[in-house]
Amino acid sequence: MPFYKVISLPKPLALPSVGGARRWWQRLTPHRQDRVAMLAPLAAVMLFFAAIVAALGYLRLEEMDREQEAVQRDVEYTQQRLRLRLLERQEQIMRIAREVSGRELDADDFRLRAASMMDQYPEVQGMAWVDDKRRTRASQGMGVTANGPMQASGDVLAKGQRDNGFSLTREVNQPVYIQHPLAKEEEPLLQMYVPLSDRGRFGGVLLTEYSVDGLYRYGVPSEVSARYAVSLQDASGALLAGTSIPARKLVGRFLPWSNPANEYSMAVSPVGGGLVIRAQAYRASLGVIGSGLFWLVSALSVMTAWMLIANWRHTRRRVQAQQALMSETNFRRAMENSMLTGMRAMDLQGRITYVNAAFCQMTGWTESDLVGRTAPFPYWPDGDREHMASRLEEEMHSNTAPGGIQVRVKRRDNTLFDARLYVSPLIDAMGTQTGWVTSMTDITEPNRVREQLSASHQRFTTVLEALDASISVAPLGSDELLFANKLYRQWFGVQAGGHLQLVAEAGMPHTPPNDEASDSVDSFAGLPTTALPDSDTESAEIFITALGKWLEVRTRYLSWVDGRLAQMVIATDITTRRLAEEQAATQAERAQTSSRLITMGEMASSVAHELNQPLTAINNYCNGMVSRIKAKQISEEDLLVALEKTAKQAQRAGQIIQRIRSFVKRSEPNRTLSEVSTMVAEAVELAEIELRRFNVRLNHYVAARLPMVLVDPILIEQVLVNLLRNAAESIDMALRQTAERIVELRVLPRHIDNKPVIEFSVQDTGKGLAPEVMARLYEAFYSTKADGMGIGLSLCRSIVESHLGRMTAENIYNGTEVSGCRFSFWVPLAEIGTLTYKEPPAPQPNLG
Incomplete structure (x- = not known):
């Protein structure tokens, strides 16, 4: 079912009446009335001129369409002529190819047939017989030798990319036309490859080269070339033969006074897009555009429009100049009033001619109070009038310093402030000096900040000088001393030798290694100086013989105020x-x-x-x-x-x-490689005397084949005896039954913090440790026994930590009830390679 769309036509516009136009004109402002009065005549002239151009343009387009149709017919006719000529040659060459494939022709016969064809058809430039191995069997007019390889120097298929045609022909097994890109100083040629068949398989190609210029001469009809500029071009538009008219710009192409060249192009069959025929009509006449009426109307219209536009532009420029002057004046006034810097202008006699709002705001005097005044000015302090008068005299004679002068200025309320004045000559548009201009800046706050910074620096220096530590700073890789406090100067003097001595004896390099000693390369290039102040501080303790003192030396890298990488050394006695x-x-x-x-x-x-x-x-x-x-x-x-x-x-x-x-x-203290089992046996032998007194049974287990540890055996035995005695006393105080009066001693290898250690643990069946006791367990002179001295566990912990170990205590729970306590400590194993030891025999567990 067809779909119909209903389109509603707009209502005809009602033309305004004369009275409506008059009312519309009266509502316009005078400025808009002037603009409409100027633009209306110009619009009428342009409409008249547009009507004339449209009429002539329509006639010109009709004429161009007729010419284009004629060009198209003639190009199609010429293409048919070239196509028939190429197809005739193709048929003759294919006949020769069949004879060569049927072995009816040898190389000599082929050359005779090729020479006959070249004589008969001038566009044929040469022929070659190439076998399937790309060897030239015979050729005529190509300047090659027979039986040569296809890629040999001088071969017909060795130019540019001509072997592509051979491969393409072999692939499609059809005649192929190749038009290669035109190279410099190379005659444009069209190649045709005809495949040869050898008992049903590919047997090579029959290569024929056509002269594109010959095709143009003998294939293009003379009546066509007389009327048009006919040319043969490749796929990229490069000219191969014939003549071509240069392309004109598109601007004005379809205007009635333009006369563009009608042209038409199409590909030549059977070659395809590689060969294009193009015809361009000669521009012989102007047609209707040559009439004098058109030029007369155009000249009068252009002259009238030019006069109207010139008058309008002149009026517009005057209005724009007036508006620009007002905008510039307003902008300068706003800028002067918005400036925070006070501006003052004086003539050559020293009379004030101008002050801005900032100057008035600084001094408290109005513009009327200052303009026209001469020295002494009301903002001069009473006590500095002679000084200010001499300064003014220097200003009038251009003797002021480039950095300005600092003076005191009095406000209207008699308060004073510090100001800096900059004076420069006032030059008019003609380059003549008409006076002096002075800029004034309030520097009261900067002066206050500068004084505070100076006081802060003095306090900082006083603190550093009073420190009981030597502080020195020197750049890396240099013996220059950047900073040294009083104590450093007392110890080492004012040279950097002491700084370098402290760094060297502490083993902290002052100059990083540089393998490029022979090159003038900055050793510190690329170092992250911004992160250096946040780096960790290195410290060492050294003895200075010259001073007879032990010093703690701490170093830190920092970025100095000038950007250099420096090293700070702090030495404390x-x-x-x-x-x-x-x-x-x-x-x-x-x-x-x-x-x-x-x-x-x-x-x-x-x-x-x-x-x-x-x-x-x-x-x-x-x-x-x-x-x-x-x-x-x-x-x-x-x-x-x-x-x-x-x-x-x-x-x-x-x-x-x-x-x-x-x-x-x-x-x-004598730390030696000791056997763990021996230390445990001796400690147990001492502790069992006390355990039997408390009727406590000891179960101890020592893991087999434990390595030796680097300890003082007497101190470790002291820790074990103390822990075993404390365990027996805890059980006795808990009033445990005989079956429950047991102390367990276990010695096992462990890995704590990824390092091998030997762990000793003593577990009892007492009442455990109360929270308040656990908090003060290792506190010196704190004991839960009535007659205890409180140094046992504290001393045990010190002994373990002196052996780089740790001691811990924890309660053992049976549900929510405390069923005992376990004390554990561990010591690290001796490093292999520092000391040698003999591995002890495996002890047997003793459960008695």
Whole structure:
């Protein structure tokens, strides 16, 4: 079903009446009336001229259409002539190709046939027989030798990209026309490739070269070339043969006085887009455009329009100049009133001729109060009038400094402020000096800030000079000293030698390594100087022999005020601190010995009971032997057995005494590679005396094949004995049953913070640690025992940390009830390669 769209036609516009036009004219402003009065005649002239141009343009377009149709017919006719000529040659060459494929022609016959065709048809320039191996079997008119390779120098297929035609012909197995891009000094040629068949397969090509100029001469009809500029072109539009009229600009092409060349082009079949025939009509006459009426009307219209436009432009320029002058005046006035810098102008006699609003606002005087006044001016301070008069005299003689002069100015309310004046000559448009112009800036606040900065710098310098640390700054790679405080100058003088000495002895490089020592290359190029002030500070402790002092040296890289990379060194005298540390170390050693003595004192009753058993046994054995010897009732064997048992009891008592002596003996800390199992066994032997007194059973387990540790074995044994005694006392205070009075000692290898360590843990079955006790567990002189001194756990923790280890304590829970406490500490293994040690044998666990 067809679709119909209903279009409503607009209503005809109602023309305004004469009265309406008069009312519209009266409503316009005078300025718009002038514009309409100027533009109406110009619009009427332009409409008349447009009507004449439109009529003549229509006639010209009709004439151009007829010429275009004629050109198109003649080009199509010429293309048919060229097409028939090429098809005739193609048919003859294909006949030769069939004879060559059927082996009816040899090379000599081919050359005879090719020469005959070239003589008969002048557009044929040469022919060649190329086999499937791209070798030229025979050629005529191409300047090549037979049996040569296709790509050889001078071969017909070696020019440019002519081998593309061979490949294309082989692919499509049809005659192919190739028009290669035109090279410099190369005659335009059209190549035709005809495939050869050798028993059903591709046997090569028969190459024929046409002269494009020959095709133009013998293929284009003379009556066509007489009427048009006929040319043969390639696909890119390059001229191959014939003549061509240069293209005209498109501007004015379709105007009635223009006479563009009618042209038409089409591809030549069977060549295709590679060969295009183009015909352009000669511009012989102007047609109707040559009439005098057109030119007369055009000249009169242009003259009238030019006069109207000139008058309108003149009036417009006057209005624009007036508006620009008003805008410029308003802009300059607004700029002068908006400036924060005061401006003052004086004539050559020193009379004020102009002041801006900023000058009046600074001084508090109005423009009427200042303009026309001469020195002394009302804004001069009373006490500085002579000074200001001399300054004014210098201004009048151009003797002011380029940086301006600083003066004091009095406001109308008699307050003063600091100002800086800049004076320059006032030059008019003719280049003549008419006076002086002065700019004034209030610098009261900058002066205040400058004074504050100066005071701040002085305070900063005073603080640095009063520091009890030496501070020096020097650029990297240089012996220049940028800054040094008072203490540095007292110690090292004013040279950078002390700075470099501190850096060198602290092992902190002052010059980074540079492999390009022979080149003048900046070693610090590319360093991130902006991030240097945020880098970490390096520190070291050194002894300066010349000063006899221990110094703590800290260095830091920073970017100096001039942008250079610098190094700051802070050296603090720590001689007193080092002496205090040495005394503290001595006191710590004494405290360790004292702690062991205290421990033995607390274990005195247990040790006495432990020694009483072997001594009692020795006494009994000796009394028994004496009695039996007197009664002569003992044999030699029984006597030996009794003496051996007596010796064993004496040896046992001696071992107990020797162990106690080695434990409480005062000695310097001696860290050696020690076996863990040996330290644990000796500590357990000492602790079991006290554990038996509290009726506590000890279960200990030592992992097999533990490596040696670099420790002081006596100190580690002291920690173990203290922890085992504390565990036994905790169980005794908890009043546990006999089956629950157990202490577990476990020694296992661990990995803490990705490093191998040996962990010792002591776990009891007491009541654990209260939160308030846990918070103060390692506090010195704090103890939960009534008779405790509070140095045991604090000392144990110090011993462990001196061996680079850590100690922890935690409660053991059975549900919500505390069922015991576990103390653990670990020490790191000795580094392989620093010391050698023999791996100990695997100890067996002792559960007794």
